[in-house]
Amino acid sequence: MSTVVLALEERSPARAAAYAAPVIVLLLVLPYLLAPYQTMLLTYGLVMAIATLGFNLLLGYTGLLSFGHSAFFGVGAYAVAFSVKYLGLASMELFIVGAIVASALVTALFGFVCVRYTRIFFSILTLALSQVLWSLAFKFFWVTGGTDGLRVPTPTLLGKSFAEREDKMAFLAHNYYYYVLVLFIACVALLWVIVNSPFGKALQAIRDNETRAEFVGLQIWRYRWIAFMVSGVFTGLAGALWVPLNGLTTPDILYWPFSGEIVFMAVLGGFRTFSGPIIGAVVYNYLKTYAIGFTVYWQLLLGAILVTLVLVLPTGITGTAGQLLARLRRSS
Amino acid sequence: MGIGLIHILNALLYASVLFLIAGGLSLIYGVMRIVNLAHGNLYAIGAYVTAWVVGQWLAGAPTVVLYLLIPAGALAAAATGALIEPTLLRPFYKRAEEYQLLVTFGLLMILEDVVRFVWGPYPLSASVLWTDLGSIALGDALYPTYNLLVIAVGGVAAAFLWAFIYRTRFGMVLRAASQNMRMASALGINVNRVYVQAFTLGCFMAGLGGAIIVPSQSAVLGMSVDALILAFIVVVIGGLGSLEGALVGALIVGVVREAGIALFPEIELAVLYLIAAIVLLVRPAGLFGRTA
Numbered sequence: 001m002s003t004v005v006l007a008l009e010e011r012s013p014a015r016a017a018a019y020a021a022p023v024i025v026l027l028l029v030l031p032y033l034l035a036p037y038q039t040m041l042l043t044y045g046l047v048m049a050i051a052t053l054g055f056n057l058l059l060g061y062t063g064l065l066s067f068g069h070s071a072f073f074g075v076g077a078y079a080v081a082f083s084v085k086y087l088g089l090a091s092m093e094l095f096i097v098g099a100i101v102a103s104a105l106v107t108a109l110f111g112f113v114c115v116r117y118t119r120i121f122f123s124i125l126t127l128a129l130s131q132v133l134w135s136l137a138f139k140f141f142w143v144t145g146g147t148d149g150l151r152v153p154t155p156t157l158l159g160k161s162f163a164e165r166e167d168k169m170a171f172l173a174h175n176y177y178y179y180v181l182v183l184f185i186a187c188v189a190l191l192w193v194i195v196n197s198p199f200g201k202a203l204q205a206i207r208d209n210e211t212r213a214e215f216v217g218l219q220i221w222r223y224r225w226i227a228f229m230v231s232g233v234f235t236g237l238a239g240a241l242w243v244p245l246n247g248l249t250t251p252d253i254l255y256w257p258f259s260g261e262i263v264f265m266a267v268l269g270g271f272r273t274f275s276g277p278i279i280g281a282v283v284y285n286y287l288k289t290y291a292i293g294f295t296v297y298w299q300l301l302l303g304a305i306l307v308t309l310v311l312v313l314p315t316g317i318t319g320t321a322g323q324l325l326a327r328l329r330r331s332s
Numbered sequence: 333m334g335i336g337l338i339h340i341l342n343a344l345l346y347a348s349v350l351f352l353i354a355g356g357l358s359l360i361y362g363v364m365r366i367v368n369l370a371h372g373n374l375y376a377i378g379a380y381v382t383a384w385v386v387g388q389w390l391a392g393a394p395t396v397v398l399y400l401l402i403p404a405g406a407l408a409a410a411a412t413g414a415l416i417e418p419t420l421l422r423p424f425y426k427r428a429e430e431y432q433l434l435v436t437f438g439l440l441m442i443l444e445d446v447v448r449f450v451w452g453p454y455p456l457s458a459s460v461l462w463t464d465l466g467s468i469a470l471g472d473a474l475y476p477t478y479n480l481l482v483i484a485v486g487g488v489a490a491a492f493l494w495a496f497i498y499r500t501r502f503g504m505v506l507r508a509a510s511q512n513m514r515m516a517s518a519l520g521i522n523v524n525r526v527y528v529q530a531f532t533l534g535c536f537m538a539g540l541g542g543a544i545i546v547p548s549q550s551a552v553l554g555m556s557v558d559a560l561i562l563a564f565i566v567v568v569i570g571g572l573g574s575l576e577g578a579l580v581g582a583l584i585v586g587v588v589r590e591a592g593i594a595l596f597p598e599i600e601l602a603v604l605y606l607i608a609a610i611v612l613l614v615r616p617a618g619l620f621g622r623t624a
Contacts, residue, residue, distance in 0.1 A: 113609065123367075136602050139601065304442060306435075
């Protein structure tokens with residue numbers, strides 16, 4: 001875990017890749033070491049990691065706390081479900097294109113409205129707008145299936161059909177895992193480039209001091225708007241990848257507590273670091289799965305963890321690990 | 333004519349309960365600058381405690397006694413609030429707003445399960461109070477008398493609150509604290525005490541909202557999240573931190589909901605959220621809010 005932290009805080013691409021390589025190798029061989037169910041859990045974790053990384057471009061790098069990212073995740077997921085139901089598509093690549101286009105449109109609209117505000121008003125406005133989508137998905141049941149949701153069958157990957165394969169678990173734990181892994185690595189690399197680009201630096205400047213950034217000549221709302229769109233599109237892509245895994249999309253993923261879960265993941269991993277959201281999403285996914293299996297009062301458990309986290313370890317897993325590492329280095 | 337009157341009464345019924353919840357949320361924000369995501373849970377605690385006292389613990393007692401015990405839920409919510417503020421919220425006043433949202437989101441998850449743990453997953457009902465009052469004839473239609481009681485309680489609560497905030501010394505301290513906490517503190521006001529009092533009062537209002545509505549509905553899991561979202565809409569429309577705004581916002585939401593259920597049921601919720609979004613765009617601080 002600590003190598004991931006080192007890898008992604010690294011500013012030089014070559015060294016970042018060198019640090020990340022062992023993790024990638026580990027992720028490549030894991031399906032051969034783990035039971036299929038465990039691999040599937042990891043797939044969920046990677047999908048949520050994409051969503052949370054996208055979310056964190058706003059919270060960690062632009063300083064805007066969105067409580068409405070469930071909207072973009074849901075738009076991605078429903079874009080896939082609609083392509084199946086109304087267009088009869090089955091190709092995962094087309095699903096992804098559809099989800100990206102749909103979430104780009106929705107984030108452009110939402111972002112245009114939301115980025116005029118910051119702080120608490122931004123949070124409430126994103127929340128309110130995301131709930132418009134939730135209530136539409138909930139009420140227009142003849143289009144969206146209502147609370148029953150929409151089923152999504154096994155898609156084709158790169159034109160190859162897996163529908164006749166009898167074991168869906170094997171498909172999800174093997175073929176689909178690698179499909180998600182490749183996209184995950186691509187997303188991480190792309191976001192790494194974005195946050196280290198002049199654009200990413202501008203976002204951080206706006207986060208740290210809006211007035212100064214404006215005096216330097218940055219057009220603030222425009223940077224925020226673009227960051228909002230990029231952030232939402234990554235989350236929408238995650239939504240599209242999530243649907244075949246879950247087999248079904250319901251309005252629950254549009255409901256605002258799901259946005260809260262995304263926030264939770266970012267804080268758990270540490271939103272001040274690039275790699276924090278990845279670790280947070282994977283850990284949260286295991287945490288939630290085992291908490292649900294362990295007790296019906298899993299919400300209590302997770303809530304207590306969240307409260308403890310913000311009280312005692314506000315920098316999350318990666319932040320705390322980084323501090324410990326720095327202390328070790330100094331003492332040795 | 334009877335039907336129209338019933339629609340108006342229903343809108344007022346929604347508005348009364350919403351005012352109690354959203355007024356509490358707004359009061360807390362006004363004084364403490366905290367948006368309490370767990371506020372809906374205090375409404376739920378109010379509903380559950382009253383339903384448990386009336387429907388289970390003292391079931392069968394004379395109804396007069398039961399009517400007098402309705403505020404039990406409000407007191408329980410107030411006690412919960414008095415416990416939460418010093419222990420969980422106080423460490424966060426000096427930190428970024430994001431952390432305050434997060435800690436109250438954690439609190440939301442915790443309280444949701446505490447209610448499930450204490451009262452189980454099944455709905456709790458106190459309908460004996462609702463049926464006991466029967467119905468009243470309004471023109472050619474019947475209307476439950478209890479609902480009129482709820483509307484009256486909402487109106488009285490609003491009047492009391494107004495008198496409390498604008499006519500008492502404590503209200504003056506609250507207003508001073510909400511306008512400028514540092515100045516108030518420099519003038520010798522005990523900030524910690526004002527905070528815990530304001531938070532307790534806000535929770536009491538939410539609990540009272542739950543307590544008076546529970547006989548006509550019932551206490552169910554998930555009621556807290558739904559209530560919170562509606563309260564959010566109310567305070568966004570009226571302006572965070574403004575009690576007048578909460579009252580007007582609650583009336584608007586009550587009327588739109590009632591009209592929505594009758595005329596456009598599919599987009600009733602969407603219309604409410606859109607109204608909130610439009611108000612935020614045109615007047616970011618809400619209809620009655622002060623710009624920070």
